[in-house]
Amino acid sequence: MEKTSHIRIYGIVQAVGFRPFVSRTALSLGLRGSVANRGSFVEVFLQGGEEAKKEFLKAVENDPPPRSAILRIDHKEVEMERKENFEIIESSREKGDIFVSPDIATCPECSKELYDPKDRRYLHPFINCTSCGPRLTILESMPYDRERTTMGEFPMCEACHKEYVTAETRRYDAQPVCCNSCGPEVYIIGREEKGLYAIQKIRESIMEGKIVAIKGIGGFHLCCDGRNEKAIALLRERKHRPHKPFALMMPDLQTIQKECITSPAQEKLLTGHQKPIILLKKRADSSLPAILAPGNPTLGVMLPYAPLQMLLFDCGEENNKNFTFTDVLVMTSGNVSGAPICRNDEDAVKEIGSFCDLILSHNRKILLRADDSVMEIVEDKPYMIRRSRGYAPLPFILSKDWKGCVLGIGGELKNTFCIGKDALFYPSSYIGDMGDMRSCAALKESVARMGELLESCPQMVCCDLHPKYNTVAAAEEMGLPLLKIQHHYAHILSCMAENDFLSPVIGVSFDGTGYGTDGTIWGGEILHCTPDGFERLCSIAPFRQAGGDMAAKDSWRIAASLLHSLYGENGRAKAAELELCTEKEYKFISMMADKMLNTVISTSGGRLFDAVSAILGLCRSSSFEGKAAMDLQFAALQYKGDKEDLSCGIWEEEGRTILDTFSLVRKITDIYLQEGNREKAAFLFHENLAELIVKGCEKAREKTSLDVCALSGGVFQNSLLLRLVKTKLLQHSFKVLTHSLVPPNDGGIALGQALAAMNILNKRS
Ligand code: ZN
Ligand code: ZN
Ligand code: FE
Secondary structure, rough: EEEEEEEEEEEEOOOOOOHHHHHHHHHOOOOOEEEEEEEEEEEEEEEOEEEEEEEEHHHHHHHHHHOOOEEEEEEEEEEEOOOEEEEEEOOOOOEEEEEOOOEEEOOOHHHHHHHOOOOOOOOOOOOOEOOEEOHHEEEEOOOOOOOHHHOOOOOOOHHHHHHOEEEEOOOOOOOOOOOOOEEOEEEEEEOOOOOHHHHHHHHHHHOOOOOOOOOOOOOEEEEOOOOOHHHHHHHHOOOOOOOOOOOOEEOOOHHHHHHOOOHHHHHHHHOOOOEEEEEEEEOOOOOOOOHHHHOOEEEEHHHHHHOHHHHHOOOOOOOOOOOOOOOEEEEEEEOOOOOOOOHHHHHHHHHHHHHHOOOEEOOOOOOOOOOOEEEEEEOOEEEEOOOOOOOOOOOOEOOOOOOOOOEEOOOOOOOOEEEOOOOOEOOOOOOOOOOOOHHHHHHHHHHHHHHHHHOOOOOOOEEOOOOOHHHHHHHHOOOEEEEEEOOOHHHHHHHHHHOOOOEEEEEEEEEEOOOEEOOOEEEEEEEEEEEOEEEEEEEEOOOEEEEOOOHHOOOOHHHHHHHHHHHHHHHHHHHHHOOOOOOHHHHHHHHHHHOOEEOOOOOOHHHHHHHHHOOOOOOOOOOOOHHHHHHHHHHHOOOOOOOOOOOOOOEEEEEEEEEHHHHHHHHHHHHHHHHHHHHHHHHHHHHHHHHHHHHHHHHHHHHHHOOOEEOOOHHHHOHHHHHHHHHHHHHHEEEEEEEOOOOOOOHHHHHHHHHHHHHHHHHHH
């Protein structure tokens, strides 16, 4: 028997080259023993000198493999039989906290080999290694081993196998490893071309102005030349997407910097190993066509993250000869609006086949979809808008002693779900809008698959209060104990969860719409929140929102409703002065509001922004969700003048504080009508709404003695409002919790739902 160190390393330690790293480190220090993957952790036994063991632990803590993330190291001494060498033990299954790695963008070493004519993997569209390549999207079950991925059906050639089993190589234990003589193959659906010929054909088609679909890591993209206005217009027409900005892919940072302004923090995220879409400010001298993002001062840009995408821009000297390829590609999700992204040939042909001329595919299967993640950088930190590829399903870890398993089924729009297992919460990739039955099917399938990967079986499900949501129906169908929680409360809980802050907070939930506990529509709320429940302390001034579902698209309808609530009889004259709508239209809206026909009482913050956007003549009707509010924000950002305090107040009504957004809108309308300055009116609206929110928080502090505010809800995707509210709250000595890696919009609420369910589950038992 010999004194042996028994070490368990928890975190992202699978599929990132951890075992070979451990083996190399141990051997270099002359240590004996073994290392094994245990699903949730890597288990190490070490025999040898005490100093060497200390050195080993230091190396693990300070210099682990680049893609790993260590969450905890457990270390104890045991007695064991003497080992003669250091051994890597094959995976065995063990239950516990499981960390599934997200997909990782192609690493610099692989990128170099890709373009080295002497390398075995020269121009290989699937090159990857221990620190890069697909992970979550190809995983069938845990632990992560080749047989349990969709690479299992491709036998390795002799040379690849040798790298795979040799600890000294960059591909030791790299499950998706393959090369030009083994592994998957690229082809064009319904045509003869394969491999590089197929890629070259696609490149030529793009330069001819064609629209193509291209299979990536987590699904298909629709793609065209980002400098060809005709092609972009055609894609807009075919995808029925007249204005919504398209995401762009550019070959390198230098190209991005020719078109956009970048900060060091943005550059770091652009070139990092997740490669999300980053919203960047377009340069004044940008040469890109306006049709890419009409009326929008920003562009969503990413760098290639899969070898196939790199080969589109640069297909080797031979193929680049006498051929100039574009330096900007439109890369938009390959889906029907609202439906999930297509991930196999059958779906691609059926659903997006009519949008494109050719489809470039390959035979490595995608098991779980992963759209591109989208984020803005606010105060040098990520501010997530869509959390998916590269991030999902990394867990959020709460410092709670919770046990059990729950599911938060998520919201109706921008759906993601979240599995909670003990104190770990795993938000899923982006699914889609649940108005589309295909998204509902994808939700059910993904819940089942993620449950399997995480070896979890929910004991309780949490969903929204809304009586008509498809997510609610899906949750009810599961036949498990069901918890229904209010939408805006879920937003605040998600912000608390992300910040691992579970003490009571003042929750500022400014959002589109959500079903309130009183049957009215909420969305501009200040709530007293704890994991056990909430109290509504404050809201914006309630108004009669006429027009039902149509009104969400036609912001002029909301504006007319609001003017009617504000001015009564005089509203018609205001609407005429603002050229908001015809007299007949106004009459119709005001009649509906008066008689409460197709009319709801609303305190929606999102709708307030829509209305002001229409009143200022910025956006009277939107072709995509959020457009009116975005136009209002962009106008405000152009204002260079001074701020003005419009002194809007608050009042108490039925035990609730009301922010006087009526007087705010009246004053903004007057400023606009008197001065004709949209930018000023838009800015003062933001500035003074922020002021009102702070007044609401002050009142909430009086009532609750709390001084921590959590900011969440889709309206806070507006980084100008976020900045203004946060700054003012800090000036008033509040502590402020904001989102970073969880979206403030409905893509984030599943985390809040899962938190609520886990809390209740543990209270009951
Ligand atoms: Zn690599
Ligand atoms: Zn091979
Ligand atoms: Fe919401």
